[in-house]
Amino acid sequence: MATMDPRADIREFLSSRRARITPEQAGLTAYGGNRRVKGLRREEVALLAGVSVDYYVRMERGGLAGASDGVLEALASALQLDEAERQHLFHLARRSSPRRRRSPVTVRSTLQQVLDAISDAPALIGNGRYDVLATNHLARALYAPVLADPRRPANTARFLYLDPETAREFFVDYDQVASAVATKLRMEAGRNPHDEELIALIGELSTCSEPFRRRWASQDVRLHRSGRKRVRHPIVGQLDLDVEPWELAAEPGLHLNVHTAPAGTPTADKLALLASWAATRPA
Template sequence: MAKIDPRTEIKEFLSSRRARITPERAGLPAYGGNRRVEGLRREEVALLAGVSVDYYVRLERGSLTGASDGVLDALAAALQLDEAERDHLFHLARQPRAPGGPRAVTVRPALQQVLDAITDAPAWICNGRYDVLAVNHLARALYSPVLAGPRRPANTARFVYLDPGAAKAFFVDYDRIACDVAAKLRMEAGRDPHDEELIALVGELSARSELFRQRWASQDVRLHRSGRKRLHHPVVGRLDLDVESMEMPAEPGLLMNIYTAPAGTATADGLALLASWAAGLGHPRLGRRQGQSGSP
């Protein structure tokens, strides 16, 4: 993948969202028994959004530049977009015209100190490309299958799609994880289509994984949210973890993830066992291999 073309992204996203909504779901009469399009027609979306058909056609052809917030909100309502999809629509309409600076592949020492101060829960920092940039001792132990390879920064998306055997053994809900990873990468591409390392990652995954090509083509998007992650650790077994994923305002594009479990549960006992195992690992901190440029 040489680049992410914004106009193509807009066209495919809007047409895919339009295709999934039936007239009945939109509250419109379905005239005729043989509709030639799947989902709504363009003129039906225009009617629901309160814009002219010609204007909507221009929007769906990739010309979102200049569309007002009111028009985008109306379009989101007409297409019944969820929160992530609405955000993605606005990202597509407000994309930067030129590439920004390179994304960080390291974290400040003070942030590593914060991670190290969290002693009872796995905690780690990643970017929107799923590069694992910093971990505490428990996260290093928990994510040992993801971190097993020599490539740095380790990348969860590569692990999920390019090492599916290990990933399926580690992630109990592998299918959901695979969907979420592709959808969050798609969301990241909407934020910054000029991110060269993201473009390279998507190209690599597309070339090497049929499953990723399918998930990427779905045009689905997801927000990074708190929730539940079920893992099968090779040493301590099944862990059902509560995940808090927090954006870092002082470090745009970075996320801190903390995994916990209620006291008295089997998973809490598993984390205690994991801590004992981690104490004997003695692994070095994450970082670039000698001579590595920092590309994922």
């Protein structure tokens, strides 16, 4: 079962990052041939971070509240965290604040106008829970399998894990996409742990999907980045799309995703065909 308990999340994240680093990787000399712990010992992490052993033990037990940015940076360096993991560590340290924004579930009419003005590329607006909140006509056509779920807002994570047969047919790189979604949900949980809808979604996925439980337990996190997405559309076939995500500064928690393809490529031709097909469909 997924956990949204702050102290447990801190403990599991730090211990999992510590366990993956050997003394040799950290530049330390490993004395003794029989180490009882996997990876670094707590005292070794404390040495690398420049803090007392007692202080690090308190942090790994969930006591990150009040830790300075300098201490967190030193801890991130000691544990060799990447950019996403470092941000997640800071989110975990700051999450005790009682004032948290809930992930938005609606978009302003002017944002829908922006989407509708993008006529040649599928574009949608979503939140950190992978809710699909608004689309233009091409995105509605492209993501028809995801939007077939009558629940609103439609949710890509729910589609991936609770309808895996359909999702595997739609997403060419299903395992890669499913893994990315789980790690980004973990990132969102660190950023916004009091989001009741997010807690409910993670609980639902954990209860109903063993693959999600396994990926969630890994404690891995990932940032939203641009990249390539390959989908197998039931009407026009495979599309190899470049996806650019933009955070909407005026709407914290929302992001705009635009899907494009270079002119003259088979995918660009198929997007034009998809647009023609979408024009015949009801809104």
